[in-house]
Amino acid sequence: MWKIFLVLLLMLSTVGAQDFFAEFGYCLPILKGLSPEGIIQAGYNGDAATLGGYASLFLYAERLTGKVSEFATGTELLEEATKIAFANNDIRGLTVLSNLWEDSMFGASNVEASQNIRKNNVELVMEPAYQKVKPGETLVFRVFFKIKLVHVVEIPIPLDQLLFYSPKGTFKLNEYVVPNTSEVLWLSVTHRSTRKVAYSILSFDKDTK
DSSP: OHHHHHHHHHHHSOSSOOOHHHHTTTOOGGGGGOOHHHHHHHHHTTOHHHHHHHHHHHHHHHHHHSOOOSSOOHHHHHHHHHHHHHHTTOHHHHHHHHHHHHOSSSSOOOHHHHHHHHTTOOEEEEESSEEEEOTTOEEEOEEEEEEESSSEEEEEOOGGGEEEEOSSSEEETTEEEOOSOOSOEEEEEEETTTOOEEEEEEEEOGGGO
């Protein structure tokens, strides 16, 4: 997740040194020592709380000046920090970020997002959720959380946090080989720490029999 974040920020960033102090009208001296590299490094390291701190600086500067950085907005940084915290099951980070989502001065002033984080209002999704299959076919499942922040976002989950199950056939991580059967198959995946469960239904494609 944080490697994707790194690529996105590298694409957003301008060439050369970024002067956040100047971008926000020279009004916040604390921005003098802030560099894109520091923000990118926090994301690359999976440090959700630190990335949330950078988001807070941006959000405060945006509120104070009415300006936004070409690098990223404070809300974008806060959203990425939240994705990283969920992906890493970072409870401390999620606590910090839920407060920042709600804060009206140094945060995003978004009570709904804050409550969704605090109440763990995330949906575990397994895709494909329904598919016609034939024996011997290999399926690769995608599993992610869905949560409403500013918009509904998807958060990929590391495979070591997931437990896949099928009454027939075999899973190798998130890959499943369809057994020689004509039965409807109910597969499941469980998120180990939250115990949330998602399902996939596979039906036998009679045309390929």
